[in-house]
Amino acid sequence: MSAIEIHGLSKDYGPILANDDLTFEVEDGEVFGYLGPNGAGKTTTIRTLMGLQSPTAGTATIMGHDVRDEGELIAAKRSVGYLPSNPSFDRDATGREILDLHASIKGDDRRDEILELFDPPLDRTVREFSSGNVQKLGLVQAFMHDPDLLVMDEPTSGLDPLMQSRFNEFVRAEKRAGKTFFLSSHVLSEVRRVCDRVGILRDGRLVTVERVESLLDRSGKFVRARVVGELGAEDLDFDGVHDPTVTAIEAGPELSSVPDDETITEVTFTFTGDINDLLGRFGRERLLDLDLEEAPLEDVFMRFYGNDSATTADAGTSGTAFDTATGGDGNA
Amino acid sequence: MLEFARYEGRHRVRGSLVLTAGIAALIALYVWLFPSFKASGIDWEAYIESFPPAFMEAFGVRNITSIEGFLSAELYSFVWVLLLGMYLAYSAASTVAGEVEDGRMDLRLSLPVSRRRIVGEKFLSLLVPVLIVNLLTPMAVYGGVLLIGESMSAADLVAVHAFSIPYLLACAAIGLAISVALDREGRAQRAALGAIFGLFMIESVVAGTDAEPVGGLSPTRYFDPSAILVDGTYDLAGAGILLGATVVIVLASQWWFSRKSLE
Numbered sequence: 173m174s175a176i177e178i179h180g181l182s183k184d185y186g187p188i189l190a191n192d193d194l195t196f197e198v199e200d201g202e203v204f205g206y207l208g209p210n211g212a213g214k215t216t217t218i219r220t221l222m223g224l225q226s227p228t229a230g231t232a233t234i235m236g237h238d239v240r241d242e243g244e245l246i247a248a249k250r251s252v253g254y255l256p257s258n259p260s261f262d263r264d265a266t267g268r269e270i271l272d273l274h275a276s277i278k279g280d281d282r283r284d285e286i287l288e289l290f291d292p293p294l295d296r297t298v299r300e301f302s303s304g305n306v307q308k309l310g311l312v313q314a315f316m317h318d319p320d321l322l323v324m325d326e327p328t329s330g331l332d333p334l335m336q337s338r339f340n341e342f343v344r345a346e347k348r349a350g351k352t353f354f355l356s357s358h359v360l361s362e363v364r365r366v367c368d369r370v371g372i373l374r375d376g377r378l379v380t381v382e383r384v385e386s387l388l389d390r391s392g393k394f395v396r397a398r399v400v401g402e403l404g405a406e407d408l409d410f411d412g413v414h415d416p417t418v419t420a421i422e423a424g425p426e427l428s429s430v431p432d433d434e435t436i437t438e439v440t441f442t443f444t445g446d447i448n449d450l451l452g453r454f455g456r457e458r459l460l461d462l463d464l465e466e467a468p469l470e471d472v473f474m475r476f477y478g479n480d481s482a483t484t485a486d487a488g489t490s491g492t493a494f495d496t497a498t499g500g501d502g503n504a
Numbered sequence: 505m506l507e508f509a510r511y512e513g514r515h516r517v518r519g520s521l522v523l524t525a526g527i528a529a530l531i532a533l534y535v536w537l538f539p540s541f542k543a544s545g546i547d548w549e550a551y552i553e554s555f556p557p558a559f560m561e562a563f564g565v566r567n568i569t570s571i572e573g574f575l576s577a578e579l580y581s582f583v584w585v586l587l588l589g590m591y592l593a594y595s596a597a598s599t600v601a602g603e604v605e606d607g608r609m610d611l612r613l614s615l616p617v618s619r620r621r622i623v624g625e626k627f628l629s630l631l632v633p634v635l636i637v638n639l640l641t642p643m644a645v646y647g648g649v650l651l652i653g654e655s656m657s658a659a660d661l662v663a664v665h666a667f668s669i670p671y672l673l674a675c676a677a678i679g680l681a682i683s684v685a686l687d688r689e690g691r692a693q694r695a696a697l698g699a700i701f702g703l704f705m706i707e708s709v710v711a712g713t714d715a716e717p718v719g720g721l722s723p724t725r726y727f728d729p730s731a732i733l734v735d736g737t738y739d740l741a742g743a744g745i746l747l748g749a750t751v752v753i754v755l756a757s758q759w760w761f762s763r764k765s766l767e
Contacts, residue, residue: 219610219766222610222613222614223613224609224610224613224765224766225765225766225767226765235550242618242762243618246616246618247616249614249615249616250616252614254610254611254614256607256610256614258607258612259607259611260606260607260610260611261608261611262515262608264515265515269511273507273511274615276507277507277615277617278616281551301577301670310611313611374746413626467762495684
């Protein structure tokens with residue numbers, strides 16, 4: 173029995189098909205990342221798993237309990253921790269009152285331990301909480317009864333980088349202790365450090381379920397380099413280079429070390445080959461700048477799962493914005 | 505047991521006390537006015553005789569120059585039956601729809617409890633305003649009446665408040681059903697206000713006409729403050745009907761919510 177089993181799950185909202193015949197499993201003890209751009213239908217799947225909404229077709233079980241049967245689901249919920257996207261609490265209640273209410277129903281064996289990691293201001297009312305603190309309160313209530321399965325919709329949204337890495341570290345430790353995670357995200361770099369496998373959802377359809385390493389190997393790096401001298405597209409014609417662009421740029425003040433009559437060339441491309449080959453190739457040039465970043469999820473979609481009118485050549489540059497925040501650090 | 509009811513009930517105490525204080529202030533004003541009203545020399549009886557029956561029915565106007573008649577017409581028939589009924593329905597309307605709309609319900613339902621229990625306990629938490637307002641107000645009324653040198657039956661005063669409890673619970677149950685049916689808090693609140701006001705109007709308008717049985721759908725038919733205060737008659741059957749209807753509506757709301765897909 174897998175922690176989560178989903179068979180032929182569909183949800184039709186009329187104008188949109190939010191989930192289209194999804195079938196996959198989350199194994200016991202794994203960290204499964206449920207990825208996709210905003211609006212892909214991730215939250216629909218998660219809310220169906222939690223029994224909040226009914227599927228149009230198909231079935232799903234949580235720890236063997238049918239999510240369409242309230243009685244069965246109540247039994248499963250005793251060992252499930254749930255964090256919705258943008259969790260919402262009674263604004264007039266203090267954090268402590270909310271945790272006390274949850275504790276009175278489901279227990280709080282680990283409350284103090286979790287509060288040392290995520291520490292919302294418990295004696296203030298939720299009205300006074302920042303969005304980061306609301307998220308922390310959501311994390312505490314999800315973990316405090318020591319559940320076996322964690323279902324979390326965008327768990328790191330609203331957390332600062334320190335809290336994000338603390339969360340990742342905690343997830344890894346809990347996984348070692350045998351816990352199962354089903355986490356959604358729209359940013360690959362956010363979950364790649366903790367996930368064993370990822371399922372990618374796009375327009376309600378599951379495009380792939382694979383191990384995170386193989387996805388990262390295939391998705392490659394986004395490379396931007398500035399070199400002194402002229403470079404042509406033919407110079408970038410080596411293994412692993414995709415979608416190269418070559419632009420001659422003018423030397424600005426930040427490039428004052430370069431004589432005025434020199435040409436400067438900026439190249440960008442996605443690289444899926446061996447990083448040593450790349451460095452070897454650029455070793456012959458006089459480099460002014462070299463950026464290597466994890467390829468944004470949108471680029472991965474574009475390259476492997478087909479393009480549609482919504483994604484344009486700009487996706488690369490706009491997408492890098494997310495990835496610089498967390499910083500690609502190679503195949504860690 | 506009853507963790508949700510206790511939690512939500514606690515959060516209703518302050519609002520209920522504020523509500524009661526507001527009502528007490530209104531009572532003080534009415535009671536203070538009564539001596540000059542009585543002494544004005546105007547023939548109030550003749551004046552109200554000229555009102556249409558629907559008005560008499562709506563505001564329970566009877567024997568208005570006695571303190572009992574005055575209070576039932578000015579305070580109970582209007583403030584209790586209409587305003588407080590609307591307040592309870594409005595509060596109940598926020599309970600489920602408000603949590604569904606802003607996502608709080610998602611977390612509440614992540615707990616290992618049934619949806620029926622959540623709806624049932626939300627309803628029980630509304631006992632807090634109902635009980636507080638009916639416990640404290642009669643003391644204020646009785647004190648005020650004694651202060652202006654009048655007297656009235658304490659038993660009837662207690663009775664009017666006791667009999668108002670099933671009435672207010674029925675109004676709350678109507679609000680609860682609307683709250684389960686609609687997914688937007690604001691819409692549910694407006695619908696609940698409209699429902700109580702509409703039922704009150706229907707019952708008033710059909711009074712004394714061929715359509716009078718239609719008024720039986722309105723909870724106001726089963727709670728008549730004037731009958732209790734002025735005539736000293738208690739409608740036990742009416743209270744029973746209100747309690748029975750409350751139970752039926754709450755059960756139906758629970759059943760409905762347990763099957764509802766929250767989208």
